[in-house]
Amino acid sequence: MNNQANWFREQFPYSAPPRVLFDGVEVPTAMPEHIFITDTTFRDGQQARPPYTVEQIVTLFDYLHRLSGERGVIRQSEFFLYSEKDREAAYQCMARGYKFPEVTAWIRAVKKDFALVKDMGIQETGILTSISDYHIYSKLGLDRERAMAQYLDIVEAAMAAGIRPRCHLEDITRADVYGFVIPFVQRLVQLSGESGIPVKIRLCDTMGYGVSYPGAVLPRSVPRLVHALRQETGIRSEQLEWHGHNDFYKVLTNAATAWLYGVGGINGTLLGFGERTGNTPIEGLLFEYMGLTGDQSVDTTVITEIAYYFENELGYSIPPMTPFVGKQFNVTAAGIHADGVIKNEEIYNIFDTDKLLNRPLGVQVTDKAGAAGVAFWVNKQLKLTGEQRIDKKHEAIQKMTAWVAEQYKDGRTTSLSDTELLEAARQWLPEHFQ
Incomplete structure (x- = not known):
């Protein structure tokens, strides 16, 4: 056994990021039967x-x-x-x-x-x-x-x-x-x-x-x-x-x-x-x-x-973008993405997050969400499926979308809350709140 210290300075210079060196030697995989x-x-x-x-x-x-x-x-x-x-x-x-x-x-x-x-x-x-x-x-x-x-x-x-x-x-x-x-x-x-x-x-x-x-x-x-x-x-x-x-x-x-x-x-x-x-x-x-x-x-x-x-219970605020557990991990904010998930949520969801994590796909409504994002949020919130779903071209959705854009005219940078959106939905879709 060599008793001399080896600092691997060619890989760990410390004054610069560590280097990744290659010699081209590869070894076979050998995954155990039980991991x-x-x-x-x-x-x-x-x-x-x-x-x-x-x-x-x-x-x-x-x-x-x-x-x-x-x-x-x-x-x-x-x-x-x-x-x-x-x-x-x-x-x-x-x-x-x-x-x-x-x-x-x-x-x-x-x-x-x-x-x-x-x-x-x-x-x-x-x-x-x-x-x-x-x-x-x-x-x-x-x-x-x-x-x-x-x-x-x-x-x-x-x-x-x-x-x-x-x-x-x-x-x-x-x-x-x-x-x-x-x-x-x-x-x-x-x-x-x-x-x-x-x-x-x-x-x-x-x-x-x-x-x-x-x-x-x-x-x-x-x-x-x-x-x-x-x-x-x-x-x-x-x-x-x-x-x-x-x-x-x-x-x-x-x-x-x-x-x-x-x-x-x-x-x-x-x-x-x-x-x-x-x-x-x-x-x-x-x-x-x-x-x-x-x-x-x-x-x-x-x-x-x-x-x-x-x-x-522990008072820890999980970073919202954290995979699987963050509040935003399966929430889309882009209108074009929302338009896709309206047609088929598999397009922009990594797997059935509702089934596997009890976390249904969500949409964050901002001025970037567009009519598709607003329609997705409304249908999810009101649990409307199949023929009951409200299309993004619906007059009420168009009015809500215009209202959303108005909220950002003065430089707002935060997404709209569910409470704010529900108030707007009650105004333009009163038949769903009777």
Whole structure:
């Protein structure tokens, strides 16, 4: 094992954006037969927002259980055990008796904490095993040899306590894959075989440096990283997890790529909460999972319930353009788009959002909506279908459209509210309000 630090300066100059380098080498896809999701809403997710109360954690855990479905798509959820409140939340979630998600722990890499995990009856815990030279040399003040010895000592202590260790390979997309990552994982696989306790490996793209591009080089290439681990260490797909961050807008693409090349589990959080730019959003992962597997057992309408809970109970204002959960994600503002959805909503709706998310397609009425947008809004609001629908050429719609344009003559920049539009509809379509 090379004990010299490698900073990969050709890829990470720091004084400029990181470079994506290519050598043209590609590896085959190898998606596992069974892929799954794991949750870190109550660990990494809590590092990016005000702490949840115990009651809020239990409520969100119930939502995760419902989302997991009969097949256990969301297999595990990890918890801090630092404080009495953390432990109480874990206890209450365990008391629910759900098979999925299983409660797992995340502790400091110190031996005495394993007793705490065992006393609580938790079978698996995460352990931070920082893997890049940036962390080993600059943060921990170690070298590779001492870091490996320290990590293996902690893993052996977990196994001695009968606990499944889950090693979090922090900053793996800046690590020396063949010089340190693979030798370390080979030792972990060896220990696992000797002890009979399966070890898990979480590949942590801590800074979001991973890329999915064919022919990109290590350590940033997600395909080659996963392929190298599977080929060189013999670790099984169900023992591999991917944990990504969104610093370069690649968090969901990298997660799906990890699945495609042999990782069994993807780690995410509700609404993508996580340090800095956040983790892979579980709601996005669920739709990606359904697209890759064809599994339709997930009740995706629970996603909308979760969004309402965050907004109405937790006071979090979801950015309106956020896919699947934002107020505007399936709302069109352009008149030409509204004209299309009047004919067939599939033209401008990503899927049946009413069925899958309990979120019918909407139209935002501004001066850009035109008669088509006004007609769409009226028909949706009044629940008019088939022959009952009011055409955009109807006299009342034309009058409402003129009224809408009038509202923007003095420089208004906000969309018209439902209350304003209802008042106008009552004026020009009184027969529908009797």
